[in-house]
Amino acid sequence: MSSSWIEVGAEADFAGQMKVFQIGRKKVAVAGLDGGIFAFDGLCPHAFGPMHRAEVDGAIVTCPYHAWRFDLRDAGREIHGYRPLAMYDVKVEAGIVHVLFEAAASAVVLDSRPCKLSYVAA
Numbered sequence: 001m002s003s004s005w006i007e008v009g010a011e012a013d014f015a016g017q018m019k020v021f022q023i024g025r026k027k028v029a030v031a032g033l034d035g036g037i038f039a040f041d042g043l044c045p046h047a048f049g050p051m052h053r054a055e056v057d058g059a060i061v062t063c064p065y066h067a068w069r070f071d072l073r074d075a076g077r078e079i080h081g082y083r084p085l086a087m088y089d090v091k092v093e094a095g096i097v098h099v100l101f102e103a104a105a106s107a108v109v110l111d112s113r114p115c116k117l118s119y120v121a122a
């Protein structure tokens with residue numbers, strides 16, 4: 001099966017935003033967080049929590065259902081050693097964000113919201 005770069009929108013539209021797309025048969029979340037744009041499975045590997053509603057602390061996203069925490073800068077590693085969050089490669093060309101997907105498909109945005117920041121103690 002050949003992979004394809006799927007266009008998901010303008011880079012500027014992801015600043016501080018999380019969006020979830022239907023790409024083929026998968027939900028893919030794309031977020032502009034601290035230090036970059038990340039694409040990851042829109043459903044948590046524990047019990048399918050909606051990852052585009054995750055709380056954010058830097059590049060750590062916390063599932064809203066049972067608080068599994070995933071490090072997007074470390075290949076989606078769950079910080080307690082549970083199953084990782086699947087991630088997708090991202091590239092930005094001419095200000096347009098693309099996600100590397102397993103097959104040719106188009107992206108349809110399902111939801112978009114500002115990133116929900118976690119409380120960080122001073």
Ligand code: FES
Nearest residue numbers: 044047049063066
């Ligand atoms: S569904 Fe995400 S932690 Fe349980």
